[in-house]
Amino acid sequence: MTDYDVLVIGGGPGGLAAAVSAKKEGAGVLLIEREARLGGILKQCIHDGFGLLRFGEKLTGPEYVERFEEEFHKLSISYEVQTFVTSVRKTEKGFYVYAVNAKGVREYRTKAMVLATGCRERTAKQVFIHGTRPAGVFTAGTAQHFVNLMGQMPARRCVILGSGDIGLIMARRLTLEGAKVLGVYEVKPVPSGLTRNLVQCLEDYDIPLFLSHTVTRVFGTGRLTGVEIAGVDERMRPIPGTERYVECDTLILSVGLIPENEMAESLGVPLDIRTKGPICDNRFMTEADGVFTCGNATHVNDLVDYVSESGEIAGRAAASYKKRTGQESEKGRVMMDADASLQYLVPQKLNLGSDLGKVILYFRSSRVLTEGTLTVAVDGQKIFARKYQNLKPPEMERLEIDFTGQCLTKESRVLVSIAEGGGI
Amino acid sequence: MREMTCIVCPNSCTLKVEEQREEIVVTGNKCKRGREFAAAELKHPMRTVCSTVRTVFPEAPVVPVRVSAEIPKNRIFDVMREINQTVLTVRAAGGDVVIRDVLGLGVDVIATSSMLQSFAELKGEK
Numbered sequence: 291m292t293d294y295d296v297l298v299i300g301g302g303p304g305g306l307a308a309a310v311s312a313k314k315e316g317a318g319v320l321l322i323e324r325e326a327r328l329g330g331i332l333k334q335c336i337h338d339g340f341g342l343l344r345f346g347e348k349l350t351g352p353e354y355v356e357r358f359e360e361e362f363h364k365l366s367i368s369y370e371v372q373t374f375v376t377s378v379r380k381t382e383k384g385f386y387v388y389a390v391n392a393k394g395v396r397e398y399r400t401k402a403m404v405l406a407t408g409c410r411e412r413t414a415k416q417v418f419i420h421g422t423r424p425a426g427v428f429t430a431g432t433a434q435h436f437v438n439l440m441g442q443m444p445a446r447r448c449v450i451l452g453s454g455d456i457g458l459i460m461a462r463r464l465t466l467e468g469a470k471v472l473g474v475y476e477v478k479p480v481p482s483g484l485t486r487n488l489v490q491c492l493e494d495y496d497i498p499l500f501l502s503h504t505v506t507r508v509f510g511t512g513r514l515t516g517v518e519i520a521g522v523d524e525r526m527r528p529i530p531g532t533e534r535y536v537e538c539d540t541l542i543l544s545v546g547l548i549p550e551n552e553m554a555e556s557l558g559v560p561l562d563i564r565t566k567g568p569i570c571d572n573r574f575m576t577e578a579d580g581v582f583t584c585g586n587a588t589h590v591n592d593l594v595d596y597v598s599e600s601g602e603i604a605g606r607a608a609a610s611y612k613k614r615t616g617q618e619s620e621k622g623r624v625m626m627d628a629d630a631s632l633q634y635l636v637p638q639k640l641n642l643g644s645d646l647g648k649v650i651l652y653f654r655s656s657r658v659l660t661e662g663t664l665t666v667a668v669d670g671q672k673i674f675a676r677k678y679q680n681l682k683p684p685e686m687e688r689l690e691i692d693f694t695g696q697c698l699t700k701e702s703r704v705l706v707s708i709a710e711g712g713g714i
Numbered sequence: 715m716r717e718m719t720c721i722v723c724p725n726s727c728t729l730k731v732e733e734q735r736e737e738i739v740v741t742g743n744k745c746k747r748g749r750e751f752a753a754a755e756l757k758h759p760m761r762t763v764c765s766t767v768r769t770v771f772p773e774a775p776v777v778p779v780r781v782s783a784e785i786p787k788n789r790i791f792d793v794m795r796e797i798n799q800t801v802l803t804v805r806a807a808g809g810d811v812v813i814r815d816v817l818g819l820g821v822d823v824i825a826t827s828s829m830l831q832s833f834a835e836l837k838g839e840k
């Protein structure tokens with residue numbers, strides 16, 4: 291058995307950033323990845339648009355993540371690939387991590403761990419569609435894997451259900467490779483992908499977007515032969531009489547991502563029902579001492595730059611965890627209440643152990659607002675306010691707040707809310 | 715007046731573009747790149763193309779590529795045709811040129827991943 295200070299699960303951009311920053315703090319680090327290569331999901335995200343915030347360049351997914359891999363290898367950080375973490379046990383002496391790979395069952399001990407397991411896609415089982423179960427129904431990520439990593443075309447005539455970004459990206463990708471994308475159908479009255487993707491993936495290629503529409507039925511015995519589309523009302527119920535048949539051989543689902551947290555749940559880490567990821571503090575430590583979270587395992591980010599940022603914070607905090615004096619837990623943590631005007635807020639808590647200083651918040655508005663003001667109040671006293679233009683649920687906002695000089699205690703009431711309009 | 719979305723960065727600003735004789739007036743842009751985008755969009759829209767090329771290596775049947783700089787939007791499918799006719803026979807690294815000066819457009823098609831090299835390392839070939 292080998293001993294580490296920080297063990298990172300997941301070799302995507304989040305895990306790589308965490309490992310690099312922990313190593314730079316002097317920690318003994320091991321990273322475990324279940325696939326053959328590091329890079330996480332970005333290996334298959336071959337389109338550009340990554341890293342604008344961090345590098346000021348429009349990189350493709352592989353280019354972005356390979357920059358981090360390079361740094362990771364330069365620091366000679368230990369890692370295992372094709373190794374699947376099966377369970378984790380917490381003891382007085384640290385965490386025992388069990389994993390399997392070609393060499394058999396492995397056991398590692400570590401003082402702190404970072405869960406950087408990314409997210410998974412919602413599947414056909416999670417959306418309600420009638421009819422047969424023919425071949426030709428894929429998630430957008432699976433289609434992306436086929437085309438971009440295996441070089442195989444899964445579709446000739448296809449319909450895309452859901453306007454999530456990966457679906458939009460795949461609409462363009464399949465079109466470039468010669469498939470006919472008949473349309474993107476979104477059940478909600480507003481698109482869920484980024485506006486720029488609606489423009490550069492759909493409009494550029496004359497792919498129609500149908501809002502308030504859904505797929506109600508699939509047809510075909512062996513392979514998919516067509517789908518039934520219907521309009522939906524405000525409560526997203528299909529409207530009788532609006533059904534129409536669309537002939538196609540492929541249905542691609544782009545109906546959302548969910549943070550992957552099997553490992554966290556097995557450790558008893560409480561999850562936030564809004565983010566579907568672990569509740570964490572400003573250093574990305576979960577409710578379980580010594581267990582940190584980052585990237586898409588924490589909440590589904592729409593920009594990978596923020597995934598890397600959260601990995602760096604989590605890795606640094608995990609590295610300093612071993613030096614912890616116990617003082618931290620005494621001072622405790624204070625909850626930040628995000629009211630219903632926010633879809634969610636990350637982090638959910640503030641760690642009062644060290645000087646709070648500047649804290650990075652990530653949030654999404656619950657509603658589309660052309661003008662909105664976010665305020666932070668402590669015990670009813672407004673301590674921060676910022677005006678925003680064009681707040682949209684699909685577009686995550688990042689915000690830095692300086693808490694220096696705020697005398698927060700465990701009993702403080704911190705409330706975060708967004709009011710319509712620009713009045714501060 | 716025309717409304718368009720700037721696709722240069724994730725801010726996705728809604729640009730209002732007015733053509734006044736020789737000049738174009740852009741509003742709604744948070745930075746100057748929005749103006750440049752609008753100007754290009756009116757005269758000669760440019761885009762990048764990202765795709766994959768086939769390889770002769772079984773562990774990586776395709777490798778991701780992109781154009782080294784933007785190309786005219788109306789040449790996207792021509793460039794795609796060139797990309798799909800190419801087969802990579804060397805273990806290219808990220809940034810290596812796969813097609814030089816594609817269709818005389820003055821840009822190269824470059825590999826965007828060093829995956830072929832990491833696979834070689836995995837197999838101990840290097």
Ligand SMILES: Cc1cc2nc3c(=O)[nH]c(=O)nc-3n(C[C@H](O)[C@H](O)[C@H](O)COP(=O)(O)OP(=O)(O)OC[C@H]3O[C@@H](n4cnc5c(N)ncnc54)[C@H](O)[C@@H]3O)c2cc1C
Pocket residue numbers: 299300301302303304305322323324325329330331332335373374375376406407408409410411430431432434455456459547550553584585586587591592593594597
């Ligand atoms: C199909 C798909 C397409 C996407 N496309 C885009 C996009 O175009 N642009 C964008 O900005 N974002 C995209 N995203 C979001 C993307 O996930 C993030 O931008 C970023 O890759 C998240 O980084 P991460 O490190 O948190 O997770 P990931 O990149 O998903 O990495 C998680 C890693 O953990 C590993 N892992 C999980 N569980 C275990 C375990 N038990 N043991 C060992 N290893 C484990 C996985 O194999 C994986 O390599 C996409 C997501 C998906 C699912």
Ligand code: SF4
Pocket residue numbers: 720721722723724725726727742743744745746747748749751
């Ligand atoms: S105008 Fe500037 S800030 Fe706005 S989307 Fe374009 S590049 Fe981004």
